[in-house]
Amino acid sequence: MWTMYWLLWQEYYKQLLDFQQQACAPSSRSAVTVNNSEQQSAAPQPPAMGDASIDIGYESLLLEHSNQAMCVWHPIEGCVYHSQNWEHITRLSKDVCDGTGWFDFIHPDYHNKLFNALEQFVGTGSIRHSGLPNDIQIQMANGDETWSWFNLQFVPAAQHANNDGCLGMIVRNIDSDMQVQQDMHQAQTASRVAEQSRSKFLANMSHELRTPLNAILGFTQMIQSEVFGKLNNAAYSEYVENIQESGTLLLSRVNDLLELANMDVGRMELHDLPVNVNDIVNAAIEMHSHAAFSKQVSLRNELAKRAVVLRADRIKLTHCLSNLLANAIEHSSEGDEIAIEGDIDGRGRFIFRVCDSGSGIASAKLRSIQEALSSDQSYYQAESEGIGIGLALARELTALHEGTLSITSTKKGTEASVMLPKDRVISLSARIKTKDKIRQAVAA
Numbered sequence: 001m002w003t004m005y006w007l008l009w010q011e012y013y014k015q016l017l018d019f020q021q022q023a024c025a026p027s028s029r030s031a032v033t034v035n036n037s038e039q040q041s042a043a044p045q046p047p048a049m050g051d052a053s054i055d056i057g058y059e060s061l062l063l064e065h066s067n068q069a070m071c072v073w074h075p076i077e078g079c080v081y082h083s084q085n086w087e088h089i090t091r092l093s094k095d096v097c098d099g100t101g102w103f104d105f106i107h108p109d110y111h112n113k114l115f116n117a118l119e120q121f122v123g124t125g126s127i128r129h130s131g132l133p134n135d136i137q138i139q140m141a142n143g144d145e146t147w148s149w150f151n152l153q154f155v156p157a158a159q160h161a162n163n164d165g166c167l168g169m170i171v172r173n174i175d176s177d178m179q180v181q182q183d184m185h186q187a188q189t190a191s192r193v194a195e196q197s198r199s200k201f202l203a204n205m206s207h208e209l210r211t212p213l214n215a216i217l218g219f220t221q222m223i224q225s226e227v228f229g230k231l232n233n234a235a236y237s238e239y240v241e242n243i244q245e246s247g248t249l250l251l252s253r254v255n256d257l258l259e260l261a262n263m264d265v266g267r268m269e270l271h272d273l274p275v276n277v278n279d280i281v282n283a284a285i286e287m288h289s290h291a292a293f294s295k296q297v298s299l300r301n302e303l304a305k306r307a308v309v310l311r312a313d314r315i316k317l318t319h320c321l322s323n324l325l326a327n328a329i330e331h332s333s334e335g336d337e338i339a340i341e342g343d344i345d346g347r348g349r350f351i352f353r354v355c356d357s358g359s360g361i362a363s364a365k366l367r368s369i370q371e372a373l374s375s376d377q378s379y380y381q382a383e384s385e386g387i388g389i390g391l392a393l394a395r396e397l398t399a400l401h402e403g404t405l406s407i408t409s410t411k412k413g414t415e416a417s418v419m420l421p422k423d424r425v426i427s428l429s430a431r432i433k434t435k436d437k438i439r440q441a442v443a444a
Contacts, residue, residue: 067172068171069170069171070086070168070170070171071083071097072167073168074166075122078098078100079100082097089171089173090140090171091148105141106139106140106141107139107141107147114138114152135151135154136151136152137152137178138150138152150173150174155167155169155170200261202258206257206258210251213250217251221244223240224240224241224244256323260392268396268400270312272311273313274310274427275310276306277303277308278307280312280314280321284321284322287318287325288325291326295332295334296334296335297338298338299338300340302340302341303341304342305344307427308344308427309425309426309428310420310425312401316400319397320418323397325338325354326390327388327416328414331356332357336356336358338356339355340354345419348425349419349420349421349425350419350420351419351420353415354415354416355413355414355415356415358413360409360411360414361414366409373391373405391405391407394416394418398418401420401424402421403419403420403424
């Protein structure tokens with residue numbers, strides 16, 4: 001079967017070359033000026049379709065039943081040949097498209113685009129040396145006075161002896177392609193608008209929530225301090241403590257939402273400074289020491305190199321580790337241990353690891369988390385429940401530092417790793433005083 005088609009193609013190609021040579025061969029039908037002199041010479045007159053010796057059967061095999069039509073354009077006579085399926089593809093008859101008639105059906109907005117391309121070709125007589133694009137997109141009128149999109153692909157054709165060359169143009173309707181592009185563009189625009197609106201709403205909502213929450217926490221602290229008298233009831237004291245803890249947690253979540261919303265609208269920026277990794281880890285542990293003590297979970301600083309200095313935003317990197325630590329505490333049981341490790345890997349990158357000794361994460365849930373962490377979607381765009389606010393914010397804060405966040409888990413525990421690139425490692429031996437040393441110096 002393929003042998004038969006290959007033979008047909010070879011024969012068709014031979015016939016097509018013969019046709020191109022004849023279509024652009026000199027003819028004695030009329031005379032035109034081919035140079036600036038007063039001399040007249042016989043101008044090339046490509047024959048009409050009926051004069052060509054091409055076998056219509058071979059042409060029909062490759063064009064008539066395809067979604068493409070072809071015309072041959074001559075610099076003097078315009079369109080001199082149209083394929084048999086021209087009317088089917090363009091909805092325009094070949095008669096009205098002969099000569100320069102076809103150009104009357106091209107949308108005015110695309111006249112210059114097409115004419116400039118043809119002028120480039122006429123100037124050199126060659127597609128290769130004219131700088132002519134392989135194809136262009138234009139709009140053409142249909143028979144029913146509507147407009148359709150078409151792709152014009154330029155192909156070489158035989159030349160005249162006097163170098164007045166012919167140009168082949170393969171025409172394909174691309175209405176469906178353009179509609180898909182338009183729909184995609186509209187969908188992307190709508191998505192961006194919706195995301196910005198959502199982020200602005202969440203940012204405004206977060207601001208409005210923080211005000212009453214701060215008031216609740218302030219009054220709770222006053223009650224705990226018994227400013228206006230004793231509570232005289234242990235249950236009330238316990239309730240007030242619960243209100244304080246829950247309010248603090250809620251305020252923390254609201255702040256996280258606000259940060260995520262700011263990242264979504266591009267308001268979050270880094271303020272890079274030299275920071276000591278030991279200070280960051282100690283600060284994160286100190287922030288959660290009370291929560292860990294309440295659950296009887298131990299927190300340990302197990303940095304392999306405590307004198308490493310990074311170029312980072314101290315507050316945001318501490319917040320990132322703090323969220324990972326809070327997540328580990330939340331999913332730990334009484335007696336579990338959580339360690340923050342850190343070291344330089346073989347490629348010079350610094351890696352923080354928050355490791356717990358819990359029972360691990362179920363495989364299905366772990367896959368969901370890993371997919372969410374590797375996704376380009378923001379927390380608000382994600383359709384699955386993959387990660388919570390804390391992990392989502394840790395991922396975004398890590399990404400701001402050009403790093404990556406990953407999660408692994410076994411039955412012996414879970415490990416969250418923050419990898420920072422090599423260019424963020426300033427020094428392996430701190431030349432700035434850590435907070436511990438500053439405290440010691442002040443105490444002395």
